[in-house]
Amino acid sequence: MERKAEVLWRGNLQQGQGEVSTESGALKKVPYSLMRRFGNEPGTNPEELIAAAHSSCFAMALAAALTQQGITPESLQVNAAVSIEKNGNDWVITHSNLVLRAKIPGIDQNRFNSIAEEAKNNCPVSRLLDTEISLDATLDEGELRAQH
Structure with a gap:
């Protein structure tokens, strides 16, 4: 059994942003970034x-x-x-x-x-x-x- 996720990242670490999607569709282009990781911006990390x-x-x-x-x-x-x-x-x-x-x-x-x-x-x-x-x-x- 194998489960998949995909990420698309654009830009540098500080100002860049990514989107994460899962094969099942449970996550679809959910945003993530440095500020979402170490701050409280909406999205995930x-x-x-x-x-x-x-x-x-x-x-x-x-x-x-x-x-x-x-x-x-x-x-x-x-x-x-x-x-x-x-x-x-x-x-x-x-x-x-x-x-x-x-x-x-x-x-x-x-x-x-x-x-x-x-x-x-x-x-x-x-x-x-x-x-x-x-x-x-x-x-x-x-x-x-x-x-x-």
């Missing part, structure tokens, strides 16, 4: 895309691990924060922090923690990233809401 990939991959890995044990989650809400820092002359992705709020009937905290940690370690995106990955996992009895 590589770290945001990595955070989206990591959180969605982890949620699927956790759902798979739970399913293998005969457990069906009611909901898994995952947020990822990917950090980039200057290291000498280079920029380095230093950390990906996964925050999970899960509603899973009939599971105890220890089993939940163990399965979630295993899913974090075995998620294909986690395996791809050469950085520290942390997980803050909470079993939540309340109603989960999508965060934007």
